[in-house]
Amino acid sequence: MDTREVLEKVKQGEISIEEAEHYFRKAPFDEMGYAKLDMHRQIRSGFPEVIFCSGKADAHLVPIVKRLYEANGEVFGTRASEQQYEMLKEIYPEIQYDPISHILKIEKKEKKEGVGLIAVCTAGTADIPVAEEAAQTAEYFGSKVERIYDVGVAGIHRLFARLDAIQDANCVIAVAGMEGALASVLGGLVNKPVIAVPTSVGYGASMNGISALLTMINSCANGIATVNIDNGYGAGYIATQINRMGLKEK
Structure with a gap:
């Protein structure tokens, strides 16, 4: 209690x-x-x-x-x-x-329905395990989550098709490996905080996520904060804190 x-x-x-x-x-x-x-x-x-x-x-x-x-x-x-x-x-x-x-x-049997909204986005399908760690963490802590998967920069039109749902969220989580560009793109499209999660997905020069990590912490887009490589739990936790603050303001 x-x-x-x-x-x-x-x-x-x-x-x-x-x-x-x-x-x-x-x-x-x-x-x-x-x-x-x-x-x-x-x-x-x-x-x-x-x-x-x-x-x-x-x-x-x-x-x-x-x-x-x-x-x-x-x-x-x-x-x-x-x-x-x-x-x-x-x-x-x-x-x-x-x-x-x-x-x-x-979980408690009388588990309440999630509140607010967090958008969890991935660049590719291979990033889903880390994204699910973030999404399920946020849901466990009481947030409503919208999953928007496989919307990376290799086909940016896929992201634009879901932009309304992303912009409605109190916080956005961007999960990406390879070069990690998704976080920067989202940072330039929304007026809410973006939590960037680099993943260890990628070929040799991605260096097990270091390439995506460096891209995300060097982003020129505003409003982006980056957690550690594959740290979906940390992203889900922070996103829930932001979501709660957004609900209080409303």
């Missing part, structure tokens, strides 16, 4: 003042020896802690998922493997896994 949810439950008489007080007195993190779970992150930032699954031992991952799920009634993990999913599914049959984005999650 976040702060507002606790206070609402007190207001509705669902929990006592003493129970609420106990909640707020809990330590800001849970010491697990191998991990220190930030249980107050949602109170501070509005977003609960997310699990980066890649590289985590099974003996560590399972208790982390268990503790976060118990505390929040939901859990979200990035860069998860099929093996990790199959293992967790034995414990939590309701867990969902997307083999494209490598995201696993357990």
Whole structure:
């Protein structure tokens, strides 16, 4: 539960003042020896802690998922493997896994419909795994997402055909490998922030995404911010923050 949810439950008489007080007195993190779970992150930032699954031992991952799920009634993990999913599914049959984005999650049954609008665009189909990480992150955090895939500069007319939907968004995510030109094009077409996500897609001279990264951070278009190579999660998180701000202004 976040702060507002606790206070609402007190207001509705669902929990006592003493129970609420106990909640707020809990330590800001849970010491697990191998991990220190930030249980107050949602109170501070509005977003609960997310699990980066890649590289985590099974003996560590399972208790982390268990503790976060118990505390929040939901859990979200990035860069998860099929093996990790199959293992967790034995414990939590309701867990969902997307083999494209490598995201696993357990969502609240009363999950609300997404609000606002974030446009997630890719230059090519090969960029979709990173774009899906961004899109599903934003959706998990409560944003409505419009997916606009395969609209790169090799066929710019494909982008123009969806320009109205892109311009309606509170934030645009541009996911591109190769030379990474999509972010610059979008930056010159919209009046909202553009988050550029370079991907490691491309031939030898793309240097596993460094070429796209350099193009994006050197863009002459205004209003573009660039995250790390293949960092769809970071883009989805920031886009949600911007989307929330856009809703407050409206």
